[in-house]
Amino acid sequence: MTTHTVRPAARPLLRRLSSATAPMFAALLALTAGCAGEATKTSPPPTQGGATAHVEQKQTAFDYAWPKGGQAAVFVEGVAEPASSGPVKPTPTAxxxxxxxxxxxxKARPLGPGAPGPTFSISAEEAARYGERVRRFESLTPVTPGERFTQRRALEALMVVSANNIAHEIGRWVDGGEAAFVAxxxxxxRELGMKDTTYTDPSGFDPTTVSTAADQVKLFTAAMRDPAFVEVAGVRSYAAPGGESHPNGNTLLGKEGMLAGKTxxxxxxxxxxxFAAERRINGTNHLVVGAVMAQRPGKSAGVAVTASQKLIRSIGTS
Structure with a gap:
């Protein structure tokens, strides 16, 4: 059996989230679209029953350092309403x-903090696709038929290596196949109110899998409720078979208050x-959830990381 070693970010990661962030998780499940080409504020997010959730929060004006191109969205918990910049239209997620x-x-297989979770096996069909995926220049982790992955190891390969083959296997493990999982x-x-998002594959390699920065902030906010997600989205490197280390493309982890993210x-x-980061504003720590998309030019996610760093730095201090 192939062994994978994961070097996680420091475990105090969850404890760094201040208690002040808790009300945000109950209230922030929606961002509404802004006007194309300019930063916008959105109305308070609706509750599941359709009524407006009135969250008492001191409003602070920020001079957001928005990227010059593409689109971006950000929510600063407790002090500012959601805001966005750029054209709010679906764009490939990668x-x-x-x-x-x-x-x-x-959601389908809840995982406790620090727990390995259940074990799943790589199918012969997915293992056989490895060569084809290499030729398509997909992000992958080496796999063999019958190789066993714990749920945590699979999630870390998914989020750190960005392994497309693991994304497709997760679809099989959860729903027996890709079509049912994508559905x-x-x-x-739809349940999260992501009205401008359509998934056509589990990995994002398909250019018809599209979303907006505002929708991705909705999703990441919901995901940050789960301590296991916060852990795996904050892992800084993954060691593949043979000891080759794969650093997380989100090089801001551990800097600027960055807690978790996905490139x-x-x-x-x-x-x-x-991304999600913790920033100090007026003497209090606040959770910042943001997304930067469709950044060009470049040949990697690095240009989005740089744009995100500038955006984060315009919001309080680390």
Whole structure:
């Protein structure tokens, strides 16, 4: 059996989330679209019953350092309403789609903090596709037929290596096949109010898997409710068979208050990053959830990471 070693981010990660962030999780499940081409504020998010959730929060004006191109969205818990910049229209997600894959996996198979979870086996069919995926220049982790992955190991391969083959296997493990799993992803998107999002595959390699920065902030906010998700989305490196280390493309982890995130890059998508960070504002720590998408030019997610760093730095201090 192939052994994978994971080097996680520091475990105090969850404890760094201040108690002040708790009300945000109950209230922030929606971002409404802004006007194209300019930063916008959105109305308070609705509750599940359809009534407006009135959250008492001191409003603070920020001079957000928005990226010059593409689109972005941000929510600063407790002090500011959701805001966005750029054209609010669906754009390819690239591997940012894996946030939904991880979220659905964790909803279907809840995982305790620090627990390995159940074990799953790699199918012969997926193992046989490895060469084809290599030729398509997909992000992958080496697999063999029957190789066993714990749920946590699979999630870390998904979120750190951005392994497309693991994304597709998760679909099989949860729903018996990709079509049913993608349908579940889209149902979940509707439940979260992600009205501008469509998933056509579990990995985001398909350019018809599209979303908006505002929708991705909705999703990442919901995912951050799950301590296991926070852990796996904050892992900094993954060691593949043979000891080769795969660093997380989100090089801001451990810097600027960055807690968790997911990068994505393809030529159709450009560079994308969705993230959560903790920033100190007026003497109090607040959770910041943001997304930067369709960043160009570049040949990796690095341009989105740089744009996100500038955006984060315009919001309080680390």
């Amino acid at each position: 591997s940012v789609a894996k946030v939904m894959t991880a979220y659905v996996f964790l 579940r992803m889209n149902r979940t998107a 994505g890059f393809t030529t159709p998508a450009g560079a994308n990053l969705v």
